[in-house]
Structures are given as C-alpha cells and as structure tokens.
Amino acid sequence: MAILLVGASGATGRLLVEELLNAGQQVKLLIRPGSKVPESCLHNQSITLIRSDFQPINPEVISGCESVASCLGHNPTLKGIYGQPRKLVRDTVRLLCEAIQKTNPQKPVRFVLMGSAGVRNNLLKEPVPFAQQVAIGLIRLLVPPHADNEQAAAYLSRQAGSSVEWVVVRPDTLTNETKVSRYSLHVSPVRSALFRPGKTSRINVANFMSRLLTEDVLWEKWKGQMPVIYNEEF
Known part of the structure; x- marks a missing residue:
C-alpha cells in the first residue's frame, strides 16, 4: 500500500517525503502541473509522480492508498496570498475526501492535514482571549490563506465522511532545522499563536x-483531534 501526498513541493512537504521514504514507505506525489519537485523524486522507485490540476481528483489516484497527507499551502507572494485560488487548501481537502468516498475503501483512510496553531479547534470550543479574537478576525479578513486553513480543518473535521479518519497537525511559528529534535504535543495551544508564539x-x-501515517498506536491516540506541536525548549 502507498501514501498519497499533496504539497510535496513545499518546504515541509519535501521533508515529509524524506521521512516517509526513510520509514520504508511507497509514496504517491500528487503535483499540480508546473510545480517543481526535487530531482531525487524523479528517479526514486519508491515514488510515483502524478501531475493533475485537482479538478476533479480521479478516484484511481487514491486507489491502493491507505493514507493521505496534505502539506498544501499558498505561496508567500502577493499572487499566492491574494490571487486565485483563494480556497486552495479547503477545496483540495474536499476533492480528496470525495475521491476517497468513491473508492469505497474496506477500512477508513487516514488523512493528515497540516494546519497552524492559529486555527481554532471548534470541536473543543477552545477558549480564545478577546484581544486574540479581534486580531484573528482581522487576519481572517486581510490574509485569505488563514481563512482557507480554518475552512480546510473545519471541512475535514465535520464533512469528511465515514470513509475518512483524520488528524489536523497544528504547528506554531515554523523554523528551518536540519535534524529532528525533541518536540511536545498538546490537545490545544498552550501559548498564544499571536502574542506569545x-x-x-x-x-x-x-x-x-x-509517524501518524505509519504508527498505529500514535494514530489511535490522536485521530479525530488537532494536536498542537512545539519544539521543546531547553
């Protein structure tokens, strides 16, 4: 069986490909036409490269996959932030879930979505200070990718369907490191994503x-939740 990944050309997606390959997994990369992938992906027998515009997603792409992961995001440019498609992540999550349903899998497909600590888990009614609510409201209006991430998480948690089990991973401020370090996982944020990130x-x-995609015990612990991940501070 294979793992389907969208967003493999991004900064985190490329690292996820490496982690999955190091774990001995077969990986399918669903890439938009024109997107670049590392040269190493083009000649690796453990990788299947599929180019598609996602409109719609052919259920055959999902066939043979027990898990799906999305690291999809908007490019940090004016066009990427304010141009079309405004709902890239949400629409892709919806199309993937619809394709999964059409395959009628014998057991639910694991779906791991990369979100952010600024996305609230409304299933838990997480408390948010008033000042942060106001700031997030402004960000929602002025920075379309944030609203897209919120709606993608909401769709996955409420409308994915019975053929999908899900986890939304919520990192805080992203940094670039070369090695995996110790990190902590929390059901909800323990810091303000805006004022004390x-x-x-x-x-x-x-x-x-x-690990979520490949370790059964870890999956059972976190499925149906939106864990927040922080680097451990020393």
Whole structure:
C-alpha cells in the first residue's frame, strides 16, 4: 500500500517525503502541473509522480492508498496570498475526501492535514482571549490563506465522511532545522499563536506527520483531534 501526498513541493512537504521514504514507505506525489519537485523524486522507485490540476481528483489516484497527507499551502507572494485560488487548501481537502468516498475503501483512510496553531479547534470550543479574537478576525479578513486553513480543518473535521479518519497537525511559528529534535504535543495551544508564539521546526512537523501515517498506536491516540506541536525548549 502507498501514501498519497499533496504539497510535496513545499518546504515541509519535501521533508515529509524524506521521512516517509526513510520509514520504508511507497509514496504517491500528487503535483499540480508546473510545480517543481526535487530531482531525487524523479528517479526514486519508491515514488510515483502524478501531475493533475485537482479538478476533479480521479478516484484511481487514491486507489491502493491507505493514507493521505496534505502539506498544501499558498505561496508567500502577493499572487499566492491574494490571487486565485483563494480556497486552495479547503477545496483540495474536499476533492480528496470525495475521491476517497468513491473508492469505497474496506477500512477508513487516514488523512493528515497540516494546519497552524492559529486555527481554532471548534470541536473543543477552545477558549480564545478577546484581544486574540479581534486580531484573528482581522487576519481572517486581510490574509485569505488563514481563512482557507480554518475552512480546510473545519471541512475535514465535520464533512469528511465515514470513509475518512483524520488528524489536523497544528504547528506554531515554523523554523528551518536540519535534524529532528525533541518536540511536545498538546490537545490545544498552550501559548498564544499571536502574542506569545512558540516555535516548531518543519522537520519536526514532517516527522510527526510521518509517524501518524505509519504508527498505529500514535494514530489511535490522536485521530479525530488537532494536536498542537512545539519544539521543546531547553
């Protein structure tokens, strides 16, 4: 069986590919036409590269996959932030879930979505200070990718369907490190993502996502939740 990954050309997605390959997994990469992937992905027998515009997603892409992961995000440019498609992540999550349903899997497919600590888990009615509510409201209006991430998490948690089990991984401020380090996992944020943010290295996010996709005990612990991940401070 294989793991399907979207967003493999991004900074965290590339690291997730490496983590999955190091774990001995077969990986399918669903890539938009024109997106670049590392040269090493083009000649690796453990990787299947599928180019598609995601409109719609052919259920055959999901066939043979027990798990799906998304590290998809908007490019940090004016066009990427304010241009179309505004709902890239949410729409891709929806299309993937619809494709999964059409395959009628014998057991639910694992779906791991990379979100952010600024996305509230409304299933838990997480308390948010008033000042942060106001600030998040402004960000929601002025920075479309944040609203996209919120709606993607909401869709996965409420509308994914019976053929999908899910986890939304919520890192705080992302940093670039070369090695996996110790990290802590929390049901809800223990810091303010706006006023007292923590740090989370991309490689730690990739490591945790890979483990969720491949370790049954860890999956059973976190499925149906939105764990927040921080680098441990020393």
